[in-house]
Amino acid sequence: MKYLMLIYGNQEKWDSLLGEEWPQEIAKQDAFNRKYAGTGELIGAYGLADAVNARLVRRQDGAPAVTDGPYLETKEYIASFYLVDCENAERAEQIAADMPWADQEPVEVWPIMHESPTNP
Amino acid sequence: MPEPRMTADRDPGDLLRELAPQVLGALLRRFGHFDLCEDATQEALLAAALQWPRDGTPDNPRGWLITVAARRLMDAARSEQSRRRREDQVAVATPQSELLSPAADADPGQDQDDSLTLLFGCCHPALSASSQIALTLRAVGGLTTAQIAAAFLVPEATMAQRISRAKQAIKASDVPLSVPASEAERGDRLRAVLHVLYLIFNEGYAATHGDQLTRPDLSGEAIRLARWLRQLLPDDPEVAALLALMLLTEARRPARTSPGGELVPLAEQDRGRWDQALITEGVALVTGALAAGGKAAGGKAAGENAVGPYQLQAAIAAVHDEAKDVDTTDWPQILALYDLLDRVAPNPVSSLSRVVAVARVHGPAAGLDALAELESDRRVAGYHRLLATRAHLLGLAGQHGPAASAYREAARRATSVPERRYLSRMAAQQAAEAAG
Numbered sequence: 001m002k003y004l005m006l007i008y009g010n011q012e013k014w015d016s017l018l019g020e021e022w023p024q025e026i027a028k029q030d031a032f033n034r035k036y037a038g039t040g041e042l043i044g045a046y047g048l049a050d051a052v053n054a055r056l057v058r059r060q061d062g063a064p065a066v067t068d069g070p071y072l073e074t075k076e077y078i079a080s081f082y083l084v085d086c087e088n089a090e091r092a093e094q095i096a097a098d099m100p101w102a103d104q105e106p107v108e109v110w111p112i113m114h115e116s117p118t119n120p
Numbered sequence: 121m122p123e124p125r126m127t128a129d130r131d132p133g134d135l136l137r138e139l140a141p142q143v144l145g146a147l148l149r150r151f152g153h154f155d156l157c158e159d160a161t162q163e164a165l166l167a168a169a170l171q172w173p174r175d176g177t178p179d180n181p182r183g184w185l186i187t188v189a190a191r192r193l194m195d196a197a198r199s200e201q202s203r204r205r206r207e208d209q210v211a212v213a214t215p216q217s218e219l220l221s222p223a224a225d226a227d228p229g230q231d232q233d234d235s236l237t238l239l240f241g242c243c244h245p246a247l248s249a250s251s252q253i254a255l256t257l258r259a260v261g262g263l264t265t266a267q268i269a270a271a272f273l274v275p276e277a278t279m280a281q282r283i284s285r286a287k288q289a290i291k292a293s294d295v296p297l298s299v300p301a302s303e304a305e306r307g308d309r310l311r312a313v314l315h316v317l318y319l320i321f322n323e324g325y326a327a328t329h330g331d332q333l334t335r336p337d338l339s340g341e342a343i344r345l346a347r348w349l350r351q352l353l354p355d356d357p358e359v360a361a362l363l364a365l366m367l368l369t370e371a372r373r374p375a376r377t378s379p380g381g382e383l384v385p386l387a388e389q390d391r392g393r394w395d396q397a398l399i400t401e402g403v404a405l406v407t408g409a410l411a412a413g414g415k416a417a418g419g420k421a422a423g424e425n426a427v428g429p430y431q432l433q434a435a436i437a438a439v440h441d442e443a444k445d446v447d448t449t450d451w452p453q454i455l456a457l458y459d460l461l462d463r464v465a466p467n468p469v470s471s472l473s474r475v476v477a478v479a480r481v482h483g484p485a486a487g488l489d490a491l492a493e494l495e496s497d498r499r500v501a502g503y504h505r506l507l508a509t510r511a512h513l514l515g516l517a518g519q520h521g522p523a524a525s526a527y528r529e530a531a532r533r534a535t536s537v538p539e540r541r542y543l544s545r546m547a548a549q550q551a552a553e554a555a556g
Contacts, residue, residue, distance in 0.1 A: 038281060
């Protein structure tokens with residue numbers, strides 16, 4: 001089964017990390033990514049650019065109409081997402097709990113709908 | 121083994137997939153080292169896929185593949201020679217002539233043993249189900265990593281890693297790659313093999329059949345492997361029954377989706393679209409399997425079950441497939457079979473199907489009572505199919521409002537797109553009945 005895992009962040013959190021600790025934190029994330037790419041369960045790990053770079057796109061007269069945004073009510077926004085394919089929900093939860101910052105911040109785990117109707 | 125067709129008129133893809141397990145089996149018998157042999161075989165298959173369309177299929181395609189694979193294997197072994205043990209150096213020294221395909225009067229039984237060993241090895245208990253599936257499709261089915269990845273909608277690199285890990289796990293475990301010696305272990309391993317084939321069958325996507333080479337039809341592949349297994353074990357009733365179950369299920373495929381791609385439940389399917397040839401073959405197989413199971417029971421002690429779960433599931437499928445419509449279906453017979461299945465191999469899906477049979481025989485209220493017993497089991501209580509069954513029975517009982525709510529709740533919990541759409545549609549129908 002496939003799952004989407006979401007990590008949220010905010011500017012305060014990033015700012016509060018001391019400069020010297022940052023490489024260590026990146027190293028932990030890289031180790032996590034390597035480990036689960038190694039098992040064949042991590043399909044992709046993607047860090048999102050800061051919200052200031054995000055855009056809202058509509059279609060107007062057949063062409064893109066782009067505005068700055070999204071203007072978030074809260075200060076939390078998606079920082080990174082992971083696409084995982086693993087045996088079952090329990091395994092997904094194990095993997096999520098293994099993320100470097102899972103002891104401080106919860107990880108959202110969303111099942112992805114599949115196309116085969118005969119799966120449980 | 122049946123006479124192979126002349127190679128000139130064979131589709132190269134089909135031929136390669138048929139030869140794959142034979143080549144790997146031959147290499148394994150002489151070298152062991154499953155992971156290296158499997159890599160070498162895969163490389164030979166890829167080389168053939170490139171060269172044969174260009175240069176023509178060789179007169180002895182099997183010999184060609186074995187030669188190329190063995191060469192790759194020797195190259196790989198030589199490059200790691202410093203780390204190899206003495207036995208491996210002896211193996212590397214084996215003359216190539218020993219590896220070419222056997223003489224025309226050679227014993228085909230050896231090939232069959234090799235193939236069975238290979239299949240049993242891929243369904244090694246150290247592996248997770250998805251690893252067993254991937255490895256079986258590659259080593260036994262002869263599919264490329266890219267094809268398997270496409271079938272499961274993951275990137276090729278991800279699938280390659282998964283297969284590589286599976287081979288490492290086999291290497292690391294102490295269980296040797298051979299057909300287990302004791303009958304009990306053989307039985308267990310065969311059950312695992314049947315389970316893997318059934319899982320592959322169920323992975324087959326119902327709606328779209330893309331280009332076979334890029335996105336293989338897994339249901340078709342599972343049937344092909346089940347037929348092949350039946351040739352290897354022609355006397356095993358569960359093997360025959362699994363093939364029967366697949367054929368009887370596949371027979372209904374043309375009616376299972378509407379032209380718009382929506383899921384059509386059994387009760388509403390246009391049975392004129394069912395594949396009668398597959399039904400005939402499936403019924404014959406399961407009839408034979410049940411008779412063979414009955415014979416086997418003669419020698420067993422009282423109370424031992426000779427009838428296996430696939431025989432029962434296939435028998436149920438046969439009753440459905442031989443009926444003209446859902447109302448004239450022999451539901452008491454189906455219920456009796458589900459009662460037996462519940463004792464032999466209980467599982468949530470068949471327990472729910474049994475409840476539907478109870479409702480058909482004894483009325484929806486009785487069905488709801490039977491369902492209540494299942495609902496008390498925490499493991500299945502939130503299961504979307506249980507909620508869907510409850511909704512179905514409430515609808516039959518005329519309680520359309522509660523049925524609509526139950527369908528909506530079931531739809532929320534469904535994890536497949538086709539089922540979610542179907543359950544939402546049923547919720548709307550029940551809501552309309554309640555209002556009307």
